[in-house]
Amino acid sequence: MSRLASEAAAAKRRQHAVVCAALGDETRLSLVAALAAGEPRSIVELSGGAKITRQAITKHLRVLEQAGIVHCLRAGRHSLFRFDPAPMHELEDYLRRVSEQWDEVLARLKSLVEG
């Protein structure tokens, strides 16, 4: 595998790690997957087919809302939930920057020991 390809693979692994760390729960992960696919959804839509109660779904959505990963929109008497990728992107960007800084630092270490 080329250096760039392995870097890309490593970046992808990191991205998954970040997403999982931010969510840390299988139910929330599936809620995010459902919302990330497109339109804002209601709790009723999100709980369709799920084995857990609407109350439990609501609780999970509130956790995601606190993390800024979903936002709640009022539509008449209903609440709709919308996905927001920004917090995840921000964390990814941060890790990418730290990672790039290590590349630079380690390149200097390499020149020193191989010189």
Next chain:
Amino acid sequence: MQNEIEKRLELKAPVARVWRALTDHREFGSWFRVNIESPFVPGQMAQGQITYPGYEHLRWQAVIQKMEPERLFSFTWHPYAVDPKHDYSHETPTLVQFRLEETATGTLLVLTESGFDKLPDERRADALRMNDGGWTEQMKNIERHVAAG
């Protein structure tokens, strides 16, 4: 699943040479770009003035964790601690580990940095703000250089 950075680097140098470059505070300072004031001792803080151009006004600090000769060197620190007015000491530091393995051609260095999930959100925002076009461009140049070499 872990929330960490991992780098693997093949070095054409004996393990003993790499170990010295990592743990001799003067050698470490030469590639890490920091003027470290005293030898590394596990459990103790290491510090010095950053020598990287543009960041010379900043202090560098880390707490040395493990020094297992020619195998493992580790420290904890606060990455991107770039605001001299900000007190980072109450934040959970990240853990940096350098692991060495002898190979047929020299040494395999595996670097990991972990614990980013514990950084407060405001600090991640800081890290984004400190970035500018010039810095990004420079990173790319170095990456191209390393990839070509």
